[in-house]
Amino acid sequence: MGKKVKKEIETPRKEPFEPLPFESKTPATVVLMLSSPEEDVLAKACYAIYKFAEKGEENKLSLLGLGALPPLCQHINHEDKRVRRNAIMAVGMMAANVDVKIALKKLDVIPSVIEKLLPEEETVVHEFATLCLSTLSVDFVCKVQITENKGLPSLIRLLSGPDPDVTKNTLEIALNLVQDHPNRAALGELGGVPPLLALVRSEFPVIQLLALRILERLTLDRDARAAFREVQGFEKIMDFINDKDLSDLHVEALRVVSNCVADRESLLLVHQTGGLSRLIQLVALSPAPALPEVQTSAATCIAMVARSSENRKLLHAHDVETALVGLLSAEGDGVRTAACHAVATMSIHLVSKDTFRELEALHVVVQLLSHSCVELRQAAVQALSSLTHDSQLNAAAVEEAAGVEVLVQMLSEGSSTLVSHAAATLANMADQEPLRCRILTHGAAAALVGPLQSATTTDSLLQVTRCLAALACEPHARKEFRKAGGLPPLVRLLSSRHKEVRSNACWAISVCANEEATSVELCKLGALESLQEINESPNRRNRFSEVAMFRLLASNLSVKYCVTGRLASTDITTDGFYDAGPVRPGDKVMTLEELSKQHVNRRRPVLVANAAAKLQAQPSEETRTSRGKSRDQKEGDKQQRDGDESNDQPEPALEKLWPPPCDTAFQKLVTEATKSVLILCDPREQYVTLARLVSEALGGAVETDRLHEFHWELHLSELKFRRRSNVVPIGSVCKGIYCHRAMLFKCLADRVGVSCSLVRGEYNRAWNEVLLPGETQPGAPPRPQPRSLYVVDLMHQPGSMLRANTPAAIQYQSI
Numbered sequence: 001m002g003k004k005v006k007k008e009i010e011t012p013r014k015e016p017f018e019p020l021p022f023e024s025k026t027p028a029t030v031v032l033m034l035s036s037p038e039e040d041v042l043a044k045a046c047y048a049i050y051k052f053a054e055k056g057e058e059n060k061l062s063l064l065g066l067g068a069l070p071p072l073c074q075h076i077n078h079e080d081k082r083v084r085r086n087a088i089m090a091v092g093m094m095a096a097n098v099d100v101k102i103a104l105k106k107l108d109v110i111p112s113v114i115e116k117l118l119p120e121e122e123t124v125v126h127e128f129a130t131l132c133l134s135t136l137s138v139d140f141v142c143k144v145q146i147t148e149n150k151g152l153p154s155l156i157r158l159l160s161g162p163d164p165d166v167t168k169n170t171l172e173i174a175l176n177l178v179q180d181h182p183n184r185a186a187l188g189e190l191g192g193v194p195p196l197l198a199l200v201r202s203e204f205p206v207i208q209l210l211a212l213r214i215l216e217r218l219t220l221d222r223d224a225r226a227a228f229r230e231v232q233g234f235e236k237i238m239d240f241i242n243d244k245d246l247s248d249l250h251v252e253a254l255r256v257v258s259n260c261v262a263d264r265e266s267l268l269l270v271h272q273t274g275g276l277s278r279l280i281q282l283v284a285l286s287p288a289p290a291l292p293e294v295q296t297s298a299a300t301c302i303a304m305v306a307r308s309s310e311n312r313k314l315l316h317a318h319d320v321e322t323a324l325v326g327l328l329s330a331e332g333d334g335v336r337t338a339a340c341h342a343v344a345t346m347s348i349h350l351v352s353k354d355t356f357r358e359l360e361a362l363h364v365v366v367q368l369l370s371h372s373c374v375e376l377r378q379a380a381v382q383a384l385s386s387l388t389h390d391s392q393l394n395a396a397a398v399e400e401a402a403g404v405e406v407l408v409q410m411l412s413e414g415s416s417t418l419v420s421h422a423a424a425t426l427a428n429m430a431d432q433e434p435l436r437c438r439i440l441t442h443g444a445a446a447a448l449v450g451p452l453q454s455a456t457t458t459d460s461l462l463q464v465t466r467c468l469a470a471l472a473c474e475p476h477a478r479k480e481f482r483k484a485g486g487l488p489p490l491v492r493l494l495s496s497r498h499k500e501v502r503s504n505a506c507w508a509i510s511v512c513a514n515e516e517a518t519s520v521e522l523c524k525l526g527a528l529e530s531l532q533e534i535n536e537s538p539n540r541r542n543r544f545s546e547v548a549m550f551r552l553l554a555s556n557l558s559v560k561y562c563v564t565g566r567l568a569s570t571d572i573t574t575d576g577f578y579d580a581g582p583v584r585p586g587d588k589v590m591t592l593e594e595l596s597k598q599h600v601n602r603r604r605p606v607l608v609a610n611a612a613a614k615l616q617a618q619p620s621e622e623t624r625t626s627r628g629k630s631r632d633q634k635e636g637d638k639q640q641r642d643g644d645e646s647n648d649q650p651e652p653a654l655e656k657l658w659p660p661p662c663d664t665a666f667q668k669l670v671t672e673a674t675k676s677v678l679i680l681c682d683p684r685e686q687y688v689t690l691a692r693l694v695s696e697a698l699g700g701a702v703e704t705d706r707l708h709e710f711h712w713e714l715h716l717s718e719l720k721f722r723r724r725s726n727v728v729p730i731g732s733v734c735k736g737i738y739c740h741r742a743m744l745f746k747c748l749a750d751r752v753g754v755s756c757s758l759v760r761g762e763y764n765r766a767w768n769e770v771l772l773p774g775e776t777q778p779g780a781p782p783r784p785q786p787r788s789l790y791v792v793d794l795m796h797q798p799g800s801m802l803r804a805n806t807p808a809a810i811q812y813q814s815i
Contacts, residue, residue: 027052027059027066034071039080046075046086053093060097069094069103076112085125088116092128095135104136110145117154123163130158130169137176146173147183152190159195164204171199171210178217188224197236205249212252219259225266234260234269238278247291254282254297258304267311276318279305283323283339292332299327299338303345312349321346321355328364333373340365340379347386357394362387366403374415381410381421388428395429404429404439411447416460419451423463430470437474445477446484453489458498465493465504472511478518487512487521494530499542502534506544510551516574519555524591528552528559532585559589565760569771572750575612576660578727579743582760592660596727604764605716605728607740609747610660611667665731666747669697673748684772686754687792688799694745695798698736704796712737741794742766756792761813768792772801 030052033045049068053060063069068090075087091109094100109132116129133151136142146152158170174192177183187193196218199211215233218224228234234257240246241253257279260266270276282298302320305311324346327339343361346352356362365387368380384403388395398404410422426444430436448471451464468490471477481487490512493505509527513519522528531549534540553560557571558578565582567573578592581604595606673693680686695701702710715735719728730744739760745768746758757769771787791809793800802809 027062027068031063031066031068031071034068034075039078039083042075042078043080043082043086046072046083046090050086050090050093053090057097060094060100063094064097064100064103069100070107073104073107073109073112076109076116081122084116085122088113088125088132089128092131095132101135101139104132105139105142108145110136110142110151111149114146114149114151114154117151117158119157123161123166126158126161126166127163127169130155130166130173134169134172134176137173140180143177143180143183146177147186152177152183152186152192156187156190156192156195159192159199164202164207167199167202167207168204168210171207171214175210175214175217178214181221184218184221185223187218188221188227193218193224193227193233194231197231197233200236200240200253208246208249209252212249212256216252216255216259219256225260228260229266229269234266238270238274241278241282247294250282250291250294251297254279254294254301258297258301261301261305261311264308264310267305267308267314271314276305276314280315280318280320280323283320283327283342292330292335295327295330296332296334296338299324299335299342303338303342306342306345306348309349312346312352315346316349316352316355321352321359321361325356325359325361325364328361328368333371333376336368337373337376337379340368340376340383344379344383344386347383347389350390353387353391353394356387357391357397362394362397362403363401366398366401366406369403369406369410374418377410378415378417378421381407381418381425385421385424385428388425390428392432395432395435398425398429399435399438404435405442408439408442408444408447411444411464412450414454416455416457419455420457420460420463423448423451423460423467427463427467427470430467430473436471440471440474440477440480443480445471445480446486448481449484449486449489452486452493458501461493461496461498461501462504465490465501465508469504469508469511472508472514475515478512478515481512482518482521487518488525491522491525491527491530494527494534499540502540503542503544506531506534506542506548510544510548513548513552513555516555519552519559520591522552523556523559523589524594526588528563529586529588532563536585558592561758561760562589567746567758569755569757571757573609573747574750575610576608577747578606578608579739580606592727596660596725598726600720600724600726603726605720606726607730607733607743608660608663608727609666609730609743610663611670611751612662660727660729663729663731666729667731669693669731669744669748670751673752677752677754683754683770684801687756687770687772687801690745690748690752690754691792691794691799694741694748694794698733698741698744701798702737702795707737710735710737712740737764738795739764739766742768745792745794765813767813768794769804770801 027049030045030048033041036042036045049063049072053063072087072091075083076091078084078087091104091113095104113129113132116125121129133146137146155170155173158166159174161167174187178187193215196211196215199207200215202208202211215228215237219228237253237256241250241257257270261270279298279301283295283302302315302324306315324339324342327335328343330336330339343356343365347356362384365380365383368376369384371377371380384398384407388398407422407426410418413419426439430439445468448464448468451460455461455464468481468486472481490505490508493501494509496502496505509522509531513522528549531545531552534542534545535549553563554571557567557573558576558580560571561567562580562583576592578595580590580595583589592606592608673690676693677686677690680689699710699712712735716728716733719732720726730740730747733740736744742758743766746756749756749768755770758766759769760766768791770790770792772790773787789804790801791804791812793802793812795812802812
């Protein structure tokens with residue numbers, strides 16, 4: 001064992017045996033001696049093991065393997081004082097080893113070790129007992145054992161002891177214990193704060209540091225802060241901070257103050273004792289700047305103080321903005337980072353926003369956006385997002401400082417923090433149209449697509465969708481975002497489990513859906529079905545989901561008619577409007593392009609109205625004879641046309657003519673309606689004329705009891721066959737009933753500028769509703785009549801106005 005150990009062994013014989021000197025150089029032999037009944041042998045063996053373990057980790061493991069630990073733990077409670085002392089010294093020395101520590105936990109040694117903390121024990125016993133506990137107290141289970149065995153009172157008593165080694169070990173135990181919330185309150189209740197404050201002024205720096213770190217954790221607890229105030233802890237810590245000779249520990253002391261100012265009572269106390277002024281002096285660059293670490297901690301403390309609105313007013317009264325702006329240009333990334341955080345918190349105060357602008361802080365912060373330190377950039381963009389919130393002048397100042405381009409570039413970076421605050425800042429700036437246009441010139445709309453696809457935090461998704469909603473007010477922004485592939489990830493957010501993300505996605509969609517092209521694409525991606533599902537759920541519905549649904553349908557009237565079965569007079573149809581029939585809630589509404597690429601089926605044809613010459617892919621083969629012919633002449637021409645075309649090849653499918661060609665027959669109807677309707681001044685005459693035009697175009701009047709002889713289904717089936725498509729231009733239809741005539745009436749009325757609605761009924765029924773003034777009775781003096789709702793008869797007596805809710809109107813609307 002390196003050093004010879006001489007042992008005197010006495011035999012248990014009746015006659016005395018002369019003392020026998022014994023020397024051993026092998027640890028195994030000494031471990032065997034731990035089983036000796038002689039106290040002197042035990043004491044010397046324990047001491048020898050202590051000295052052997054002191055020499056290194058390998059020796060500790062060797063002793064563990066030889067089984068030295070169980071007997072040593074038993075000897076901790078030996079009756080002989082020397083044995084107890086040497087045993088605890090050996091155990092305390094071995095406990096630093098990880099494997100030994102595990103073995104000690106299994107041996108349940110903590111109760112025995114805590115008993116060695118009693119006042120009657122020697123100082124050296126206290127030293128090694130606390131050394132053992134300092135190692136074990138890192139483990140949570142051991143912490144519980146220490147508190148359950150009432151170890152805290154003994155530890156607190158030892159804090160006031162004279163031996164620095166015992167004090168240091170005890171502080172390390174306490175530091176491990178106060179990592180858990182219950183122990184903080186217990187330490188304060190048992191009177192642990194006064195001795196800790198006293199140790200802050202110890203002559204040993206390591207003891208000072210440990211005491212401050214314990215106080216930092218301790219003051220996280222509200223009750224412990226109250227105990228801290230009762231013993232004038234704030235005054236003592238502030239006195240400590242005022243001592244320039246202790247500046248190397250001011251960082252730890254400021255962390256204690258940062259915790260303390262979380263309470264309004266504590267902050268008032270700090271203010272009354274001049275602590276607030278001292279904090280601001282620490283962050284000031286003149287007359288004598290503090291150490292960078294101290295400035296960082298002081299700025300962090302100010303940021304914590306500024307979390308309260310009342311505290312921000314108090315700090316503003318002390319001109320904290322000037323001190324913080326000075327720190328923004330100080331040396332050291334940590335100092336500037338802490339200053340940016342403090343600026344961000346102080347900027348919640350509206351007056352401070354203006355003060356920072358007047359001190360030109362925004363120009364300095366914008367320059368920090370390009371710094372190489374990621375933490376500093378994150379803090380800087382966070383400060384900008386706070387400075388520009390509800391401040392148009394600050395937003396303009398960011399643009400003047402050339403901050404827009406850097407902010408847009410940040411949207412493409414991987415850090416979720418950078419993306420979140422950059423998007424928030426851009427959203428704040430985009431409230432002003434000139435700044436919004438400036439932002440879009442840097443490709444901001446397309447830059448938002450990446451974060452939508454890859455964002456990993458809720459906050460980044462919230463800010464990105466908020467920024468999109470602000471920028472998408474501009475048509476070219478919507479187009480850019482759509483072409484960059486931003487709509488699919490946006491629609492996927494409608495399925496988010498996070499309520500606010502889902503709400504913001506609805507908000508962004510409601511803005512993007514203000515134009516038909518984007519609305520059509522959103523419907524194609526399933527946004528309509530997702531919004532329907534959201535609005536049907538009381539728990540998922542939000543203030544933007546219904547608006548998004550409304551705007552999505554308002555910009556895509558074909559889908560609106562399929563889903564709601566109604567178009568108001570304010571819903572003006574345009575070229576490309578189609579009627580695919582009603583859909584059940586939750587079913588997908590297919591686009592015209594998707595419908596045109598389907599194989600011919602037995603379902604009703606999809607009628608499309610398109611008079612735009614610019615969309616013509618090739619001349620339509622469906623033409624019409626003059627609209628001045630009589631019904632009989634038209635029927636004859638139709639039969640002749642059908643006979644001539646029976647030997648012709650089917651027309652090219654519409655999928656080969658995408659986008660759809662101009663419907664020249666419908667175009668002629670628009671021209672004829674314009675000439676015949678707009679020359680009339682009386683609204684009633686306009687509706688009558690238009691109704692008769694529609695009736696003549698789609699087969700004329702049909703008596704109710706002869707409707708089964710009209711054969712409109714066969715005619716539409718022939719059109720589908722000839723075109724090899726389910727999509728049929730409405731101008732090619734010569735026989736149509738209620739739903740076809742109502743659609744044609746609506747499309748023509750919208751183009752000539754007369755107002756009407758379109759309502760779908762059941763079983764191919766549809767009708768148009770118009771508002772007309774009541775008719776004046778014969779002989780009555782002329783006077784304004786109230787407007788009433790009428791249903792336009794397009795089928796049986798074309799041009800008749802059936803007053804709504806009358807038997808005639810109800811019969812027209814039903815089977």
